[in-house]
Amino acid sequence: MINKNEEDNRILKAFKEKDWSEIQSQDSWQIFKAIAEFVEGYDKMAKIGPSVSIFGSARTKPDHKYYKMSVEIAEKLVEKGYGVITGGGPGIMEAGNKGAQQSGGKSIGLNIKLPFEAVPNKYVDVDKSINFDYFFARKVCFMKYSQGFIVMPGGFGTMDELFEALTLIQTKKVGRFPIVLVSTAYWGGLLEWIKNVMGDEEGNISPEDIDLVHLVDTPDDAINVITEFYDKYMLKPNF
Template identity: 60%
Template structure:
């Protein structure tokens, strides 16, 4: 309960933000790290802040890009036995610590105006599919979910289309409209702008 109260108090003051997800294992010399950094910089230049999981890899790249762009840089850290540690690009007053994944995930969904999902592992997929499920079941309002890296994501969503949708009918055709797959920072901004041309940009709460 304390984590919820503290999180709500701090996050309610950040303004409209976009969350960036991706692997903690991505190194700074990796092209995906550099792309995430450029995407984050463009996001803050477009008037949003950036939220990440606060750790290394793609999370660090997201906070770094936001920091370099002079925008809001939020980190939602969690205590893990490996991989996770604070990165140095989070705003000092926006570095939140969590013990529980479920509380942290509420903060991502409640205070994001969009998800940008870079290549990652189980944690990244968990955040992606939970957001899709919440929107699909109308537990939250729709917001843009943008997957970056068509080569990385194509196989997974080909399987979703061919096996889940066509072969077994486990999802509906409109469920696939919840996501957009892109390859560049320009396409990310275009997707965000296209979505919010239809809606007034405001916090989700």
């Protein structure tokens, strides 16, 4: 964990005056590091074929129902010919990779280096694991190479990934790939607030924007949303 002194130093550093040479030597070189992450990510991800991302909490334990559901969803995705992309860490991410590996499918992990929850899980294919320092580079790889998103219950990181996908689809920066939220008990209140407050009361989204997400409660229903979407276009993943 980051200790208090480190946190304080980060805040103080932001207000520290820097001369131009210091900016060039430190900040500018980070650009090349970010480019390197994009290059590695694009190179590996371009070879995986049609895949679905599974998002969810890193804190979910193997005996939890959402972990077991994620394993089942990943297994069924593989049976339909999709690869499975996760954040590569523990919890729901581990469950997704586990299900994909158990069914003999592609199991991809886009791991982020953090002070906690950063250890890649053992179910990611060795040649399909990528370690990121930058969240933005990681999210680009998620969004660029996913043909659908299944969102299990999770925390801030899961919300970040969900709303990144929603924003890009709403603004037509990417295609209208299916977004599936699993668990009415967990997501129902959020969707109700989005529809009633964000939409109806404040007009901050269009009425049809709520249709960008599908709310389900079972693995089969989650898979059906993905398959029915692509059946409309007569598209099938590669087996």
